[in-house]
Amino acid sequence: MKSGTFPGGLSLPVSAAGVSKPFESVPPSQTVIIPLKQHIGEPCAVSVKKGAEVKMGDLLGESESAAVHATVSGKVTEIIKKFPGMSGGYVPAIGIESDGKNESGGFLEGSDPMSLIQKGGVVDSDVEAISLHDKLTLAKEKSVKALVINSVDVEPQMISRASILAENAKEVASGIDIISQILGITTVYIGVSENAPNAISAISGACSSAISGACSSAHVVGLKAKHPQSMQELLVKALLGKEVPTGGSPEDIGVTVISVETAFFTAQAVNDKKPMLERFITVAGNGIGSPKNVLVRIGTPIKDVLEHCGVAPGHGGKVIIGGPLMGTAIHSADIPVTKETTGIYLQKEGDIAEFPSGVCIKCGxxxxxxxxxxxxxxxxxxxxxxxxxxxxxxxxxxxxxxxxxxxxxxxxxxxxxxxxxxxxxxxxxxxxx
Ligand code: SF4
Ligand code: SF4
Structure with missing residues (x-):
């Protein structure tokens, strides 16, 4: 296994980096709010009425890109026209009051993988969340020749990607094979932080035990633990030595980059006919103690996730969606987890500082x-x-x-x-x- 990296960036001393931890399931909330736009592009068209009874997995919003589904069973209590979106502006959303029964609805129908990915609402999240169906359509149009699986955690202290690989390597390998088949390619690179040995050995084992499929010949590559190694263009540079053109995308140079969690949810949609109802998230920061990994249903209020992690209401800290370097502070923890939520970071009340910005001293x-x-x-x-x-x-x-x-x-x-x-x-x- 070779090692790779990119010029610049930050090597931060973070004790949690590369650690893999099992995911705890956050119990379903009494009320969930499910935005009808959870990726770039147009919002889904509402497919339920106020007062409707729904089960988990039932369709709430239709889209040619990625559908949206109910994540609890219960009653649709409101169709909200303007709900604050994670990437700014307002989006339509649906409120559901849980009946506490957690009954599952039907499974996805059909057998065409691309259609199951679209109907299952699978979304690939990087700096921005994009429908996997749209991403694969573009990759096919551009006749990409290589698939890169991004298993590098998005920011220091976030450990969910390393943990998904360590815990679910078989499912990830199956997702990689499905995506490779759709694209008609056999060249696969799996980039993992080199300080995540459990993740590297789990995916290497899953690939070497595969008899056929693109995964059986995948290159598992350890990458130096540097921020922002998870960025697509830097990953492509580190793994293939190719430069993504300014203003372009990896597809322009024959590569597509897909996150490890997306490979997992692809396998779930195509093999098990289950839509994407959850998100793998790390909850970290000095307001939490050591980072936790949680599996959260889409629509769960952030405050319920924090409470599950032992953070009492009225904690007074700063809640950031994402990580410490690239995250966005939120004013209300009532907003829900969506397919775009890459992590939650909590800064303790006593550590929140207002600081004056100075004048550039040209230090370089x-x-x-x-x-x-x-x-x-x-x-x-x-x-x-x-x-x-x-x-x-x-x-x-x-x-x-x-x-x-x-x-x-x-x-x-x-x-x-x-x-x-x-x-x-x-x-x-x-x-x-
Ligand atoms: S935020 Fe932008 S300008 Fe600053 S280091 Fe990162 S890429 Fe460069
Ligand atoms: S060159 Fe100026 S802006 Fe850049 S780090 Fe130094 S002081 Fe800050």
């Missing part, structure tokens, strides 16, 4: 760590002063918002916030044109 540290080889000080500065054309000319849109620059800045300039603002202004301007 941010340039040194930027994995995209950008000039973070310049693009954030242009964005701060409203010079969006200059920010664009300096490639602000290639920033993957990994947070490395802001982490090392000695004068605490909130570069990622400025960059995010600049990107959204440029995109808004483009769409108005």
């Amino acid at each position: 540290l941010c340039v040194e760590v930027c994995p995209m080889r950008l000039m973070p000080l310049l693009i954030s500065g242009f964005s701060e002063s409203g010079s969006y054309a200059m920010a664009e000319a300096n490639d602000i849109l290639s920033c993957n918002e990994c947070g490395c620059c802001a982490y090392v800045c000695p004068v605490l300039i909130p570069m990622v916030q400025w960059i995010k603002l600049g990107k959204s202004e440029i995109r808004a301007q483009r769409s108005s044109e």
